[in-house]
Amino acid sequence: MGMELFILMLIAFMLAASLIAIETRDLLSSVIAMGAVGFALSVIDLLAGAPDLAITQVVVEVVSLILLVRVVTAREETQPVPSDALRTAVTLLAGGIFLAVAFFAFGGAGGGATVPPFGQPVLTSANPGVSADYLARTAEQTGASNVVMAIVLDYRAYDTLGEATVIFVSILGAYAILRRVGRRKEARA
Amino acid sequence: MGIAIYLLTFAILLAGLYAVVAKKNVVKIIVGAAILDYAVNLFLVLIGWRTVSTAAGAEGGAAPILAAGQSGRQLLASAVDPLPQALILTSIVIALGVTALMVALALRLHEKYGTFDLENIRRLRG
Amino acid sequence: MNQHHGMTLIVKNTTRLVSGFIAVFGVYVALTGHLSPGGGFAGGVILASAGILVVLAFGREFSQRLVTETQYHLYDSSAMAAMIILALLGYLAGGFFVNFMNATSPQSVGESVGRLNSGGTIPLFNLAILVKVAGGLAGVFLALAAFRAGGRSQGADAPSVALPGGAGEKED
Numbered sequence: 198m199g200m201e202l203f204i205l206m207l208i209a210f211m212l213a214a215s216l217i218a219i220e221t222r223d224l225l226s227s228v229i230a231m232g233a234v235g236f237a238l239s240v241i242d243l244l245a246g247a248p249d250l251a252i253t254q255v256v257v258e259v260v261s262l263i264l265l266v267r268v269v270t271a272r273e274e275t276q277p278v279p280s281d282a283l284r285t286a287v288t289l290l291a292g293g294i295f296l297a298v299a300f301f302a303f304g305g306a307g308g309g310a311t312v313p314p315f316g317q318p319v320l321t322s323a324n325p326g327v328s329a330d331y332l333a334r335t336a337e338q339t340g341a342s343n344v345v346m347a348i349v350l351d352y353r354a355y356d357t358l359g360e361a362t363v364i365f366v367s368i369l370g371a372y373a374i375l376r377r378v379g380r381r382k383e384a385r386a
Numbered sequence: 387m388g389i390a391i392y393l394l395t396f397a398i399l400l401a402g403l404y405a406v407v408a409k410k411n412v413v414k415i416i417v418g419a420a421i422l423d424y425a426v427n428l429f430l431v432l433i434g435w436r437t438v439s440t441a442a443g444a445e446g447g448a449a450p451i452l453a454a455g456q457s458g459r460q461l462l463a464s465a466v467d468p469l470p471q472a473l474i475l476t477s478i479v480i481a482l483g484v485t486a487l488m489v490a491l492a493l494r495l496h497e498k499y500g501t502f503d504l505e506n507i508r509r510l511r512g
Numbered sequence: 513m514n515q516h517h518g519m520t521l522i523v524k525n526t527t528r529l530v531s532g533f534i535a536v537f538g539v540y541v542a543l544t545g546h547l548s549p550g551g552g553f554a555g556g557v558i559l560a561s562a563g564i565l566v567v568l569a570f571g572r573e574f575s576q577r578l579v580t581e582t583q584y585h586l587y588d589s590s591a592m593a594a595m596i597i598l599a600l601l602g603y604l605a606g607g608f609f610v611n612f613m614n615a616t617s618p619q620s621v622g623e624s625v626g627r628l629n630s631g632g633t634i635p636l637f638n639l640a641i642l643v644k645v646a647g648g649l650a651g652v653f654l655a656l657a658a659f660r661a662g663g664r665s666q667g668a669d670a671p672s673v674a675l676p677g678g679a680g681e682k683e684d
Contacts, residue, residue, distance in 0.1 A: 200437075238427065246449045249550065250475060256558050260560065260564065284408040289404075292404065296397065296400070303393075317437070342452035346638070354599065357641075358599065361595060368588065371656075449549070
């Protein structure tokens with residue numbers, strides 16, 4: 198119970214920081230508040246038994262913070278205009294409906310939950326699926342002791358190849374966008 | 387308690403979605419997309435979380451990593467669900483690559499129009 | 513002190529001391545990914561952050577003399593090719609992406625769980641992903657730094673802002 202309360206507080210902190218990140222008028226404060234959200238997420242990962250994710254989240258957060266801070270400080274200040282009132286109203290309405298549906302989907306009105314209750318993943322149910330098999334047999338089947346790595350790089354390596362392709366393509370796109378002068382322009386000059 | 391945690395997670399997701407839809411500044415949109423990503427990662431981590439009842443009371447589940455001399459069966463009795471974690475691990479780094487792509491696009495826009503403001507950019511384009 | 517090429521002397525000396533250790537730590541995290549938390553993705557980002565630190569502290573020209581964007585992209589691409597070749601080698605044991613060196617296959621290296629060379633192809637994939645992620649991110653960061661310096665000096669229609677020349681390297 199104590200752990201759940203701590204996680205709840207950290208998520209509330211994340212929500213507050215993300216609202217600040219979205220609503221503040223200074224772009225640098227916005228980017229730094231986004232960093233606070235990411236670091237809180239890595240603490241939650243650590244508490245929820247996911248040290249792999251905590252390590253990755255911390256270093257990714259540092260690098261993306263450097264990227265965004267360089268963008269914001271390099272260019273001159275632009276005063277953000279207030280957001281459109283109609284769009285804000287529509288978003289709030291849609292958000293309210295979404296949260297209400299989520300409340301009933303998680304069994305908030307008693308019974309009929311379509312998502313397993315908090316603290317009891319599919320792994321612990323009567324029909325545990327593949328996760329239980331991965332946990333019980335990783336050692337003799339792959340020889341690795343980190344079950345997450347065994348799933349990423351052995352059981353579901355196809356998936357990882359696809360995701361490596363996504364990273365490759367996004368980096369390639371960034372190179373293409375950042376190429377200094379187009380070939381045509383260079384030939385003319 | 388569990389429902390409150392899930393609903394707060396969805397509130398973070400909605401905050402990110404709101405920033406992507408309603409904000410007019412390119413940097414704010416990048417920040418909103420990042421927050422959207424954090425919320426989804428958080429939800430998947432929490433779905434795999436597990437409470438284990440011990441003699442001292444309910445505790446959080448252990449990390450899915452074999453300790454020395456531990457068998458898979460023993461791990462099964464105490465560890466959290468490893469599958470959602472494996473799915474998120476790659477997605478975190480993909481988010482970084484996509485952020486780099488969006489930053490590159492924002493810099494190009496700023497070079498061409500001299501502003502991060504989408505409203506101004508639309509006006510300048512005519 | 514030349515402000516145009518990187519930060520102050522304190523930052524430069526600290527970077528000289530620290531960046532090597534950061535790079536070694538990144539490789540360590542990736543190499544022991546199958547035994548302890550970490551893995552190729554986290555290790556790759558740590559290794560890339562060592563390169564980013566050098567770009568920030570010493571400036572773009574200095575780090576381009578060490579490794580250029582093209583070379584970074586070459587590392588990225590060859591690691592991607594290495595991943596696919598490793599996946600194809602799985603046909604030795606019967607299929608694409610089959611772990612052909614683990615405990616149950618005939619090519620088993622025969623090591624017990626918890627040793628560095630356990631896990632068959634998992635450490636090799638981790639190394640490939642380490643090089644891939646590190647090369648990609650460090651190269652993109654270098655390209656971003658180069659873009660800022662280049663985009664400012666040329667382009668007559670861009671609004672000229674009173675920042676010291678070669679502003680790409682200043683960070684404050």
